[in-house]
Amino acid sequence: DPRRRGDALRAFHSALRGCPGASGNPAAKEQAQGTVLKVLTSFKSSDIEQAVNSLDRNGVDLLMKYIYKGFEKPTENSSAILLQWHEKALAVGGLGSIVRVLTARKTV
Amino acid sequence: MAYHSFLLEPISCHAWNKDRTQIALCPNNHEVHIYRKDGAKWSKVHELKEHNGQVTGIDWAPESNRLVTCGTDRNAYVWTLKGNVWKPTLVILRINRAARCVKWSPKENKFAVGSGSRLISICYFEQENDWWVCKHIKKPIRSTVLSLDWHPNNVLLAAGSCDFKCRIFSAYIKEVEERPSPTPWGSKMPFGELMFESSSSCGWVHSICFSASGARVAWVSHDSTLCLADANKKMAVASLCTETLPLLAVTFITENSLVAAGHDCYPMLFTYEESQGALTFGGKLDVPKQSSQRGLTARERFQNLDKKASSDTANATLDTLHKNSIRHISVLAGGKANCSQFCTTGMDGGMSIWDVKSLESALKDLKIK
Numbered sequence: 246d247p248r249r250r251g252d253a254l255r256a257f258h259s260a261l262r263g264c265p266g267a268s269g270n271p272a273a274k275e276q277a278q279g280t281v282l283k284v285l286t287s288f289k290s291s292d293i294e295q296a297v298n299s300l301d302r303n304g305v306d307l308l309m310k311y312i313y314k315g316f317e318k319p320t321e322n323s324s325a326i327l328l329q330w331h332e333k334a335l336a337v338g339g340l341g342s343i344v345r346v347l348t349a350r351k352t353v
Numbered sequence: 354m355a356y357h358s359f360l361l362e363p364i365s366c367h368a369w370n371k372d373r374t375q376i377a378l379c380p381n382n383h384e385v386h387i388y389r390k391d392g393a394k395w396s397k398v399h400e401l402k403e404h405n406g407q408v409t410g411i412d413w414a415p416e417s418n419r420l421v422t423c424g425t426d427r428n429a430y431v432w433t434l435k436g437n438v439w440k441p442t443l444v445i446l447r448i449n450r451a452a453r454c455v456k457w458s459p460k461e462n463k464f465a466v467g468s469g470s471r472l473i474s475i476c477y478f479e480q481e482n483d484w485w486v487c488k489h490i491k492k493p494i495r496s497t498v499l500s501l502d503w504h505p506n507n508v509l510l511a512a513g514s515c516d517f518k519c520r521i522f523s524a525y526i527k528e529v530e531e532r533p534s535p536t537p538w539g540s541k542m543p544f545g546e547l548m549f550e551s552s553s554s555c556g557w558v559h560s561i562c563f564s565a566s567g568a569r570v571a572w573v574s575h576d577s578t579l580c581l582a583d584a585n586k587k588m589a590v591a592s593l594c595t596e597t598l599p600l601l602a603v604t605f606i607t608e609n610s611l612v613a614a615g616h617d618c619y620p621m622l623f624t625y626e627e628s629q630g631a632l633t634f635g636g637k638l639d640v641p642k643q644s645s646q647r648g649l650t651a652r653e654r655f656q657n658l659d660k661k662a663s664s665d666t667a668n669a670t671l672d673t674l675h676k677n678s679i680r681h682i683s684v685l686a687g688g689k690a691n692c693s694q695f696c697t698t699g700m701d702g703g704m705s706i707w708d709v710k711s712l713e714s715a716l717k718d719l720k721i722k
Contacts, residue, residue, distance in 0.1 A: 302594050339596020341577035348555045348576035 253288055257296050260284045261307055274353065281311045286326050297333040305338040306345050310353045313346050354640070354711070356674050357395060359388070360702030365408060366681060367698045371415035373685055377401075378698065379408035385422055387439075403430055403441045410455035410466070417461045423452035429466050429476065431485060444485040446474045454500055460507045462529045467498030473512055475524045475544075490522050490545045500560045504567040508533040508542055511570050513558030519572040519580070521549040537568050537584030549588055554578055556599065559615070560682075564605045565690035569625070573600035573613055581611075581625055581632055591625065593632040602682040606692035606709065609722040612638065614679035614697055618671060620707065624722055638707065639673045640715050677701035 260281045269277065288296065300308060312334060315327045334342065365379035375398070377387045385408055387399040406426030413420050420432040420439065427448050430441040446452060450469030457464045466474040466487075471494050476487040496515035503510055503524075510524045523542035525533060538548045549570075556575030563570050571581040577599050580592040600615035609627065614620040622635035677700035685706065687693040698704045713719050 306594060340598050341594060341596045344575075344577040344599060345555070345594065350553075350555050 253284070253292060254296055254299065256284045257288070258299070261300075261304060261311075278311065278314055278353065282315050282320075282323065285311070285315065285330055286323060288326070288330075290326075290329055293329055294333050297330070297337055300337075302338075305334055306342050307353070308334050309338055309342045309346050310349065314353055354674060354705060354707055356703055356705045358701075358703045359395070362702050363677070363680070363700035364698040364702055364704065366411050367683065367696075367704065368411040368413040368420070369683060369685065369696070370413050370418065376704065377411050377413060377420060378704075379411060379422075380702075381407070383407060383424070383426075385411060385420070399439055401432060401439050401441070404428065406451065409451065409453050412455050412457045412464065414457045414461040419457075419461070421455050421457060421464050423455040423466050423468075425451035427452060427468075429455060429464075429474075431464075442485065444476050444487065446476070446487055447489070448472070448474060450497075453497060456501045456503055458503045458507045458524075459505055460530070463507070463524065463526060465501050465503070465510050465524060467501050467512060467514075469497045471496055471498070471514075473498055473501070473510070473522070473524075475510075475526065477526050477529050479528070488526070488544060490524065492545070493547065493550075494520070499558060500572075502561050502563050502570075504536070504538075504563050505565070506533050506536060506567060509536065509538060509548060509563075509567070511561045511563055511572075513561035513572050515557040517553045517555060517558065517574065519549075519551040519558050519561055519570065519582070520547060521570065522547060538588075549582060549584075551580065551582065551590060554580065554592070559600065560602045560613075562604050562611075562689070564608050565688055566608060569605070569608070571603055571605065571611055571625075573603045573615065575599045579603065579611070579613060579623055579632060583625075583627070583630070586627075586630060589630055591630050591632045593623065593634065595634065597621070601678060601680050602697070604682045604684055604692075604695065605689040606684070606687075606695065607721060608690060610635070612682060612692075612695060614675075614682055616678045617673075618675045618678060618699070618701075619673040620679065620682065620695075620697060622719065622721065624720070635721075636716060636719050638712055638716070638719075640712075674705050675699045675701050675703055 360380050362381040367378040375389045383404045385401040388395040389398045404424040406424045408424045410423045423429040429444040432439045448468045448470040452468045454467040463477045473490040474487040479486050498514050500513040508525045511521050523546040554574045558572050561572040568584045577595050582590045598616035600613040603613040609625050611623045619639035624635045679697045679699040681698050683696045684692050685694040
């Protein structure tokens with residue numbers, strides 16, 4: 246329903262915004278990763294595209310970083326949902342967004 | 354669009370003579386081959402063999418008709434045409450790593466060589482000794498210099514490096530020129546002075562280019578970004594994260610428009626909006642032939658889904674003119690202010706000449722400002 250979708254979207258944006266960035270200590274980064282992953286896996290497949298489209302260029306790059314971070318430590322069903330996020334993020338960010346995951350000095 | 358396949362090997366670098374009837378290129382070895390246009394054909398007219406390592410840079414001075422080449426053998430040679438033979442003169446660069454790029458200055462009385470020695474050699478001719486000498490620009494370069502471009506005032510030099518930065522230095526040589534007048538990049542320009550340094554992007558700076566006026570400098574990095582610094586806006590940097598694979602070459606074609614190309618094998622247009630200080634993607638410049646779009650079989654569809662998790666029906670073959678990465682772009686006609694033709698060479702051993710007017714008429718949404 247639209248209200249639940251709205252909540253998920255808000256959680257998504259605040260999780261991405263709240264990332265500690267390069268200055269964060271490992272524990273803070275770990276926590277941020279966990280939060281983002283929880284939000285990403287809570288999305289319904291049909292809502293992913295809208296969420297990705299609500300991001301700006303930097304947001305898409307940041308999302309890509311979290312997706313690949315999530316691939317590094319797969320849990321029960323995480324890879325499947327992350328692959329769906331990957332497809333939608335790739336459509337918007339292009340191969341450039343993946344290149345920037347590889348070249349980034351500051352990891353998430 | 355004229356495409357000519359010179360080699361099966363990559364073309365390492367290329368340079369054109371003044372009237373664009375001859376092209377000098379390195380066929381991925383220690384030599385430089387010069388081809389001349391014979392109607393619709395290209396015939397090899399010279400083979401320059403002197404380097405002991407791969408030739409990494411070639412530049413052809415249009416007025417004095419001299420060639421300068423540099424290579425992984427840590428040497429540079431200036432070539433002069435005597436009769437029908439190109440005669441080399443060794444230039445001692447005093448570097449202990451490979452030379453990577455070379456550019457004649459606009460007045461052709463100096464040339465700059467970027468190298469793996471983390472410095473730039475500025476070479477000029479000393480009349481009394483009948484010998485090329487060089488001075489080094491070292492600080493604060495921390496890694497290999499991959500690309501160079503001169504400002505039209507013959508003094509300022511932009512350098513792109515593997516330490517992720519674009520820098521503008523003064524390469525003023527008092528022995529060969531007058532003191533330069535002030536520019537938007539600064540007024541005091543002693544040799545080696547750092548006039549501008551970009552904040553770190555996250556990728557090696559593959560290519561760098563001054564605009565025709567010299568007030569702007571643009572560069573492309575390995576993190577798939579294109580950046581532009583505008584001296585008239587207090588050196589503010591506009592950057593664009595592209596959706597493509599990293600770009601390897603960039604040039605201005607007007608004061609506001611850039612053409613860049615790289616690992617995606619096709620040139621693309623970018624526009625700088627001065628009022629907003631922003632760069633935007635202007636479109637792909639390769640007009641693919643109309644290939645028959647055949648549908649995917651059910652088996653191919655399933656394989657796509659299994660391998661790439663996507664039901665995208667785009668096929669994997671390249672429908673671009675170049676079949677491998679484009680490494681160099683050169684302006685053929687119109688200069689960087691009003692380019693009407695440019696040339697690309699790449700890892701597929703091919704050379705393509707692009708006509709700007711034809712592109713504008715073929716691609717309806719293309720706007721070159």
